[in-house]
Amino acid sequence: MDFEMHDTAEMAAFRKEVKDTFSQIIPKELIVSPYDEDVTPEQEAMRRKIGLELGAKGWLRPMWPKQYGGGGLSIDHAIVLEQEIDQYEITIPPYSDSGAGLGGPAIMVWANEEQKQTFLPKMATGEWASWQLLTEPHGGSDLASTKTTAIKDGDEYVLNGTKTFVGTTDTQPDWLWTITLTDPKGPRHQNLSWFVIPAGLPGIMIQPLDLLNGSGGAKCSVFFEDVRVPAFNLIGGENNGWKVAATHLELEHGGxxxxxxxxxxxxxxxxxxxxxxxxxxxxxxxxxxxxxxxxxxxxxxxxxxxxxxxxxxxxxxxxxxxxxxxxxxxxxxxxxxxxxxxxxxxxxxxxxxxxxxxxxxxxxxxxxxxxxxxxxxxxxxxxxxxxxxxxxxxxxxxxxxxxxxx
Ligand SMILES: Cc1cc2nc3c(=O)[nH]c(=O)nc-3n(C[C@H](O)[C@H](O)[C@H](O)COP(=O)(O)OP(=O)(O)OC[C@H]3O[C@@H](n4cnc5c(N)ncnc54)[C@H](O)[C@@H]3O)c2cc1C
Missing domain, CATH: 1.20.140.10 (Butyryl-CoA Dehydrogenase, subunit A, domain 3)
Structure with missing residues (x-):
């Protein structure tokens, strides 16, 4: 049985364009190393710059619809892009962006149109790098037992709690994608909600963790102390978070x-x-x-x-x-x-x-x-x-x- 993928004529032409572009936008000084100390802020900046250049061409999220900043491209194009960037031992995106990779599709399924227009283009163009925050100190496997609270107060939600084993010190986040407890007295699975949160809001503190590492930077804890998030940033409706989680987790689990x-x-x-x-x-x-x-x-x-x-x-x-x-x-x-x-x-x-x-x-x-x-x-x-x-x-x-x- 032949498991190899073979290029169509269109793929071969696109592959040539991609090869030429990558040779111009991926600097020779970019280091791919198992040693954390090699990943300096300058190296991180280089990766973010490549991300922006890919984003400008619609290649950062090639299959996302054009109206949300994606490339509107086919699976064939996406395969070529993945294979060609793999030659440089980096990925698309070339920096850690777990919030967009997993949150983006969840937003596409569960957000309203105004939210999609507001958030998705920033992810698709590389303007925002993001972390996904699910795990909490009491245990990550049982996501439904999330304890970080988000309590509605007027047009805002007020967040308190801790997420841990999240992000990476390699890439500083512009925004966070997180699941919270919006109804502390509500029944399990009907008490959770997801938020897109600007990472610089007052009351957010990020602390690196000292763990056994391979390459890829240190994991962090994120603390929320009376963080006020606009209600507009709640995705999928209040207490509907378990359904949003199903989309997110399907992708995270290898789907x-x-x-x-x-x-x-x-x-x-x-x-x-x-x-x-x-x-x-x-x-x-x-x-x-x-x-x-x-x-x-x-x-x-x-x-x-x-x-x-x-x-x-x-x-x-x-x-x-x-x-x-x-x-x-x-x-x-x-x-x-x-x-x-x-x-x-x-x-x-x-x-x-x-x-x-x-x-x-x-x-x-x-x-x-x-x-x-x-x-x-x-x-x-x-x-x-x-x-x-x-x-x-x-x-x-x-x-x-x-x-x-x-
Ligand atoms: C390198 C790395 C990157 C990570 N990145 C992120 C990230 O970006 N965002 C994020 O939110 N989290 C992240 N995590 C956290 C990760 O998702 C959690 O470690 C994971 O969900 C398990 O949670 P826990 O470590 O709290 O273990 P626990 O949930 O406390 O589990 C402890 C043990 O019990 C077992 N167990 C639990 N439930 C069951 C069950 N129902 N049946 C049988 N056995 C069970 C587990 O297998 C495990 O052996 C990361 C972790 C690592 C190590």
């Missing part, structure tokens, strides 16, 4: 899929092929070749799940458990693959010293990030729970996937 690959496995294999001890390359050991075959198989299955979900979501196939299946496999696959790499390389796999770290530090970074990656977007346990509910296991009614934009 959108991906056409991107990962480079860390390639880097590990290259290191094994080119590094020799006692005159023999690491890869010449039959046991190492066995481990490499297992790692590659695992990695390819994850890629195929990503491709399948990309195809399903963009061709509007009805989805069920597929997002969480892909997320679960990636999370557990990361642990399996990093475990095998560690068996092969031993102490070297967890060495970050720039003089001797395998894969220029990426193998050590992968060891850390494969552990960290079990948590974001819901842990592996939560993915299991979702798959069971979508398949109707342990319940009388099957749970539906969240509503996606048209």
């Amino acid at each position: 959108g899929g991906t056409v991107r690959g990962t480079r860390q496995v390639e880097r590990f294999i290259e290191y094994c092929k080119t590094t020799a001890f006692n005159g023999e390359t690491i890869a010449s050991d039959p046991a190492v070749r066995d481990a490499i075959a297992d790692i590659l198989t695992d990695d390819n299955v994850a890629t195929l799940f990503g491709l399948r979900n990309f195809w399903m979501s963009h061709s509007k196939k009805r989805m069920s458990y597929e997002g969480s299946q892909s997320s679960f496999f990636r999370k557990m696959g990361g642990l399996r693959k990093s475990g095998l790499m560690q068996q092969v390389l031993g102490y070297l796999a967890v060495t970050s010293d720039k003089a001797m770290a395998p894969g220029e530090g990426w193998v050590d970074s992968y060891m850390k990030s494969s552990i960290i990656s079990v948590h974001p977007g819901g842990t592996q346990d939560v993915q299991r729970v979702i798959m069971a509910r979508r398949m109707g296991i342990g319940r009388t009614a099957k749970e539906e996937a969240g509503q996606m934009p048209d």
Whole structure:
């Protein structure tokens, strides 16, 4: 079976245009590194500038409708853009913008027209970078137990509470996309609401967290103390937040899929092929070749799940458990693959010293990030729970996937 994607004539012409443009707008000085200290404010500014240039061409959110600042382009164009920017080891957007990536589609489904006209173009052009704020200190898996309150006071809501493990110190946010408790006495799932919040409002404090990190900056806590947010910024109606959450979470749990690959496995294999001890390359050991075959198989299955979900979501196939299946496999696959790499390389796999770290530090970074990656977007346990509910296991009614934009 041929899983490769082949260009149509239109895609080939667009690919040429994209290649030419990227070679002009992506500076040679842009650093892609596993070392956090390499991501300086100047590097962050470079990424934001690339984002603005992509936004001006409609390539930052290529498939969003033109009237909301997107490119109005087809899936074929989006694939070309993703594949070509991947050559530079960056993504679209090239900076962290989790609020727009997950909140944007939720806003498209649930906001009124005036809100869409106000918020979406700022996200689509790169004028705003954003963080998504869901997790709270008492626990992230049970999102319905959100405790940050947003209490209506005239034309405003007053927010109090804490979100944690959010954002990244790599990208400073212009706005925040967050779920709150609007009816503290209301029934579970009917007491929540979402807000688009300017990050600079009085009473918002952002504090970096000191955690085990791979590349990608530090996570933060965000504190809200009597923060007054205009009622206009409430999305999807008061106490309707659980439905908005379903759209957001479907994407966060892998329902959108991906056409991107990962480079860390390639880097590990290259290191094994080119590094020799006692005159023999690491890869010449039959046991190492066995481990490499297992790692590659695992990695390819994850890629195929990503491709399948990309195809399903963009061709509007009805989805069920597929997002969480892909997320679960990636999370557990990361642990399996990093475990095998560690068996092969031993102490070297967890060495970050720039003089001797395998894969220029990426193998050590992968060891850390494969552990960290079990948590974001819901842990592996939560993915299991979702798959069971979508398949109707342990319940009388099957749970539906969240509503996606048209
Ligand atoms: C690198 C990173 C990036 C992140 N980015 C963001 C972000 O941008 N925005 C944001 O809001 N949050 C973010 N998070 C937080 C993430 O969403 C939470 O860590 C996650 O939802 C789990 O919540 P928790 O850590 O509080 O664990 P808990 O919810 O307290 O869970 C603890 C343990 O209990 C298990 N568990 C929980 N519920 C069940 C269940 N029903 N059945 C079986 N087992 C269960 C979990 O699997 C876990 O092992 C990020 C986390 C990390 C590590």
